[in-house]
Amino acid sequence: xxxxxxHPSRVICKSGTSVKIECRSLDFQATTMFWYRQxxxxxxxxxxxxxxxxxxxYEQGVEKDKFLINHASLTLSTLTVTSAxxxxxxxxxxxxxxxxxxxxxxxHFGDGTRLSIL
Amino acid sequence: xxxxxxxxxxxxVQEGRISILNCDYTNSMFDYFLWYKKYPAEGxxxxxxxxxxxxxxxxxxxxxFLNKSAKHLSLHIVPxxxxxxxxxxxxxxYQGGKLIFGQGTELSVKP
Numbered sequence: 001x002x003x004x005x006x007h008p009s010r011v012i013c014k015s016g017t018s019v020k021i022e023c024r025s026l027d028f029q030a031t032t033m034f035w036y037r038q039x040x041x042x043x044x045x046x047x048x049x050x051x052x053x054x055x056x057x058y059e060q061g062v063e064k065d066k067f068l069i070n071h072a073s074l075t076l077s078t079l080t081v082t083s084a085x086x087x088x089x090x091x092x093x094x095x096x097x098x099x100x101x102x103x104x105x106x107x108h109f110g111d112g113t114r115l116s117i118l
Numbered sequence: 119x120x121x122x123x124x125x126x127x128x129x130x131v132q133e134g135r136i137s138i139l140n141c142d143y144t145n146s147m148f149d150y151f152l153w154y155k156k157y158p159a160e161g162x163x164x165x166x167x168x169x170x171x172x173x174x175x176x177x178x179x180x181x182x183f184l185n186k187s188a189k190h191l192s193l194h195i196v197p198x199x200x201x202x203x204x205x206x207x208x209x210x211x212y213q214g215g216k217l218i219f220g221q222g223t224e225l226s227v228k229p
Contacts, residue, residue: 006161032215044162044207044219093161097215106152107217109161 006110021079021113023094029074030096038091050077084117121145124220133229137195141208148210153193156205198227
């Protein structure tokens with residue numbers, strides 16, 4: 001089945017550091033990938049839609065300058081948390097959909113990145 | 119404003135019995151509904167989905183029912199197995215593929 005790889009799985013860094021998270025579709029091409037954030041015991045909240053070759057679209061309340069998204073190829077999207085602060089600590093998850101199999105294929109998720117800002 | 123709600127944060131079921139997980143939604147524009155299973159520190163794994171034009175979809179031990187008039191869907195797992203213990207998320211699709219997730223229900227299947 002479709003596989004989405006996310007790296008790194010865990011990051012611990014000091015306040016003010018910028019952190020880059022990679023999301024790759026391993027066996028299919030994804031023109032669109034999605035970035036979610038999950039706080040403990042809460043739902044996954046969509047942050048932004050990453051579009052290959054164009055700008056990402058952000059959900060209401062998500063700072064685009066804080067969470068930079070680049071979708072440079074059909075298999076890779078990156079999320080950079082710029083100048084991270086403790087309140088940015090969270091579980092970040094990406095997903096992708098294999099449009100080559102038709103419009104109703106489900107999103108497949110990476111294993112997430114646990115970001116901890118000290 | 120929570121458009122997708124899972125009102126039961128947890129559910130405990132005996133092995134071999136049926137597990138029923140419920141989900142309510144408010145937006146009639148959702149065109150597809152999905153159920154995902156999630157373990158801690160991992161991403162969600164797709165289980166089963168249903169189009170808004172259907173009322174039932176079955177895949178092995180998993181069946182999803184959709185009641186559009188009530189804006190309610192449910193996931194039935196039968197028979198339940200200890201390996202089914204996880205957090206289950208209901209998700210609704212809109213606007214070109216975006217998903218809105220419910221809060222999740224933690225299922226515990228006891229041997």
